[in-house]
Amino acid sequence: MIRPIDLVKGKVLILDQTALPGKKKYITISTASEMADAIKTMKIRGAPALGIAAAFGVYLSARTNRDLGNIRADMERLRSSRPTAKNISAVLNMIEKKLTKSKDPAKDILKEALKIQKDDIGKCLAIGKYGVRLIKNGFKVMTYCNAGTLATGQYGTALSPLYAAKKEGIEFEVFVHETRPYMQGSRLTAWELSEAGIKNTLITDNASAYTQIVKQIDLVIVGADRVAKNGDIANKIGTYGLAVTARYHKIPFYTAFPATTFDPECNSGNDIKIEIRPEEEIRFIKGEKNTHDRTAVFNPSFDVTPRALISGYITEYGFFRDVRKMTAFFRGKVDDRS
Ligand code: MRU
Numbered sequence: 036m037i038r039p040i041d042l043v044k045g046k047v048l049i050l051d052q053t054a055l056p057g058k059k060k061y062i063t064i065s066t067a068s069e070m071a072d073a074i075k076t077m078k079i080r081g082a083p084a085l086g087i088a089a090a091f092g093v094y095l096s097a098r099t100n101r102d103l104g105n106i107r108a109d110m111e112r113l114r115s116s117r118p119t120a121k122n123i124s125a126v127l128n129m130i131e132k133k134l135t136k137s138k139d140p141a142k143d144i145l146k147e148a149l150k151i152q153k154d155d156i157g158k159c160l161a162i163g164k165y166g167v168r169l170i171k172n173g174f175k176v177m178t179y180c181n182a183g184t185l186a187t188g189q190y191g192t193a194l195s196p197l198y199a200a201k202k203e204g205i206e207f208e209v210f211v212h213e214t215r216p217y218m219q220g221s222r223l224t225a226w227e228l229s230e231a232g233i234k235n236t237l238i239t240d241n242a243s244a245y246t247q248i249v250k251q252i253d254l255v256i257v258g259a260d261r262v263a264k265n266g267d268i269a270n271k272i273g274t275y276g277l278a279v280t281a282r283y284h285k286i287p288f289y290t291a292f293p294a295t296t297f298d299p300e301c302n303s304g305n306d307i308k309i310e311i312r313p314e315e316e317i318r319f320i321k322g323e324k325n326t327h328d329r330t331a332v333f334n335p336s337f338d339v340t341p342r343a344l345i346s347g348y349i350t351e352y353g354f355f356r357d358v359r360k361m362t363a364f365f366r367g368k369v370d371d372r373s
Contacts, residue, residue, distance in 0.1 A: 067109035081186020086122030155188035166196025180271035182258025266342030266358030267304030304339030
């Protein structure tokens, strides 16, 4: 199974996700600004993978900068590269603590970045272990965007229970939404599921509610970019609508994420900053005009799904239905971590 980011012979390599599924192209990232740029332009994306990318970005900065002020400036550049994923700031806050005490920042931050990557892979495997019991033989599962191997250290969050189910010999089918405008579903999720030999079917985002009925979907599972204390989650734009239709059709709706995505400072989804992406992403399709020049464009990258629509939370610490238990548990863990 591939990794979206890795250190190979001293070089930080990322798999350029804008080139998939056509080309499997790794690019070398040599500076923190190159990393911030790769994040902004979606070459690497997905909340946990963004956290790992930010950690390697700080390492690249420390490799060439002796001045802590310059390293901190690069950290702020990375922090603001994408505002919704909590994992970026969670990782940068952990690194800041190491940086303050370090005598050799480049060495210590590389060690920390590799640890963050290794830990994330372990968390994803644990999510798979706790989530696999939701997947039964013959199930039809719906997912959204990409919360798989490409969005994490490896294995994914929402997709990890599916990889675990495949390993256990459970037979199931996944319905993948295209996920306009960046097509993370058709380009990335369908690609990684197909490469793993998991049966998957692509649908347009507007076929979602109808597919739930005609294909008799058993459950929906998505990732999360930030989880508030009251259990509201921010995830890819369209997740909220998917949760509304799933509730209307009495289909359980689950979200999977590691503790680094939980934000103890966010009381509810109202406090989550939603990234607004460039209007060109909608104004043009493959370089061709998609709308009239005088038409305004609104391109939010995420939306908030309220706690009331979420049937359960799958984390590396277990499966939670009770949001108060989960957040109390998490708060302790998040504090331990930082
Ligand atoms: O804009 P993206 O592609 O970074 O959005 C990704 C998502 O919305 C994922 O569902 C989320 O980050 C969870 S990834 C394990």
